[in-house]
Amino acid sequence: xxxxxxxxxxxxxxxxxKFGWTADRxxxxxxxxxxxxxxxxxxxxxxxxxxxxxxGVDVQDDTVVVRFDDRVDGASAFLLDSPRRIxxxxxxxxxxxxxxxxxxxxxxxxxxxQLSGDTARVVLDLSTPxxxxxxxxxxxxxxxxxxxxxxxxxxxxxxxxKGRTRFDGPADMAARPQKRIHSITVxxxxxxxxxxxxxxxxxxxxxxxxxxxxxGHGGHDPGAINKENGKREKDVTLAIAQAIxxxxxxxxRVRVALTRDDDKFLVLQERYGIARKLGADLFISxxxxxxxxxxxxxxxxxxxxxxxxxxxxxRLAARENKADIINGVNLGGQSxxxxxxxxxxxxxxxxxxxxxxxxxxxxxxxxxxxxRSAYHRFASLMVLKxxxxxxxxxxxxxVSNADDSAFLSSREGQGKxxxxxxxAIEVHFARKLAMRxxxxxx
Numbered sequence: 001x002x003x004x005x006x007x008x009x010x011x012x013x014x015x016x017x018k019f020g021w022t023a024d025r026x027x028x029x030x031x032x033x034x035x036x037x038x039x040x041x042x043x044x045x046x047x048x049x050x051x052x053x054x055x056g057v058d059v060q061d062d063t064v065v066v067r068f069d070d071r072v073d074g075a076s077a078f079l080l081d082s083p084r085r086i087x088x089x090x091x092x093x094x095x096x097x098x099x100x101x102x103x104x105x106x107x108x109x110x111x112x113x114q115l116s117g118d119t120a121r122v123v124l125d126l127s128t129p130x131x132x133x134x135x136x137x138x139x140x141x142x143x144x145x146x147x148x149x150x151x152x153x154x155x156x157x158x159x160x161x162k163g164r165t166r167f168d169g170p171a172d173m174a175a176r177p178q179k180r181i182h183s184i185t186v187x188x189x190x191x192x193x194x195x196x197x198x199x200x201x202x203x204x205x206x207x208x209x210x211x212x213x214x215x216g217h218g219g220h221d222p223g224a225i226n227k228e229n230g231k232r233e234k235d236v237t238l239a240i241a242q243a244i245x246x247x248x249x250x251x252x253r254v255r256v257a258l259t260r261d262d263d264k265f266l267v268l269q270e271r272y273g274i275a276r277k278l279g280a281d282l283f284i285s286x287x288x289x290x291x292x293x294x295x296x297x298x299x300x301x302x303x304x305x306x307x308x309x310x311x312x313x314x315r316l317a318a319r320e321n322k323a324d325i326i327n328g329v330n331l332g333g334q335s336x337x338x339x340x341x342x343x344x345x346x347x348x349x350x351x352x353x354x355x356x357x358x359x360x361x362x363x364x365x366x367x368x369x370x371x372r373s374a375y376h377r378f379a380s381l382m383v384l385k386x387x388x389x390x391x392x393x394x395x396x397x398x399v400s401n402a403d404d405s406a407f408l409s410s411r412e413g414q415g416k417x418x419x420x421x422x423x424a425i426e427v428h429f430a431r432k433l434a435m436r437x438x439x440x441x442x
Contacts (some may be wrong), residue, residue, distance in 0.1 A: 219265025305378030365420025
């Protein structure tokens with residue numbers, strides 16, 4: 001994976017934008033994750049090498065000690081929600097091997113993986129909300145200790161928003177620099193810019209409408225997980241997105257592209273940035289909902305609102321927008337330039353088109369997909385904030401519900417969702433074409 005301390009460009013300097021479907025597009029800055037965090041236990045045997053191997057994690061009551069078989073350079077930690085986790089990044093460390101069985105305290109499970117060549121990550125899955133306290137590296141750099149402090153849900157969410165906390169080692173534990181004998185200069189190429197755009201499939205006529213389908217989550221971000229059968233949102237959304245693409249390609253009426261066609265992670269700005277760069281006429285982000293109440297079921301369509309329409313929509317906004325805090329950096333902000341009057345007017349037009357499509361989607365897909373009674377909701381979701389691209393987030397069902405999970409994971413269910421979405425898309429653009437021809441004839 002990339003070094004987690006990076007920044008993502010926001011929409012700056014937008015100018016000369018046109019209204020409607022011919023708006024000039026501008027890509028968001030790309031940062032790609034190169035490695036998934038491997039699922040594993042913590043560690044009783046260390047991986048040999050020059051970096052300190054993680055040799056164990058000791059949990060006693062509310063105290064946690066991470067042990068290393070050699071000195072490490074430093075550490076940092078940040079909190080994640082939905083599900084609740086504490087992530088520890090250890091600089092100068094290698095992941096180890098072994099298993100760990102948590103006790104009955106705040107820690108439900110422990111996982112670890114290699115974030116980069118010299119940085120290991122330990123993830124503590126929490127059974128109750130808790131924060132870190134009194135964290136410190138030992139004088140010899142061979143252990144990291146901290147206490148767990150139980151907090152309320154609201155306090156935990158507030159701590160999540162604070163991002164990463166660093167725990168640097170004592171100054172006298174740092175290695176003495178070697179005497180320089182010679183030097184060498186190596187040219188460093190400029191950083192790559194822009195998003196790698198996906199292939200556009202379907203009709204070869206460039207005048208045909210373009211739909212971008214976004215499979216939510218991916219890579220090290222699994223999204224919601226069914227606690228009973230282990231079904232992961234990132235797998236379900238990818239399969240559904242691919243089924244929708246195949247259905248649209250078969251019809252030949254529109255062009256289509258996927259933001260991701262494999263198990264990779266994209267930050268939220270990259271997802272709608274791809275749609276804007278390609279000049280998409282419609283952006284659909286596919287997700288699978290989750291709730292503590294396992295009886296909750298049915299599909300929901302979300303469109304953009306500056307304020308969430310109800311408490312449930314606010315919780316969804318918090319969960320989805322936090323996807324970009326996984327590496328300890330809050331990527332959810334936009335620049336002040338995006339508040340210009342022109343963009344505001346353009347975005348309001350896109351929001352109206354999005355809301356109309358949400359209603360059309362429910363009408364056309366209802367014969368194939370079970371919807372909730374309150375199927376259309378509004379939320380301030382980052383992935384919907386492309387100002388000039390009509391966008392919806394389609395929660396295709398509840399991965400936490402047994403029946404919905406089985407439907408979303410099956411080829412038959414995915415095919416039904418694809419047919420319903422394709423029908424809505426075709427009717428949507430047929431309406432637009434009829435309106436354009438009617439205006440031209442008048």
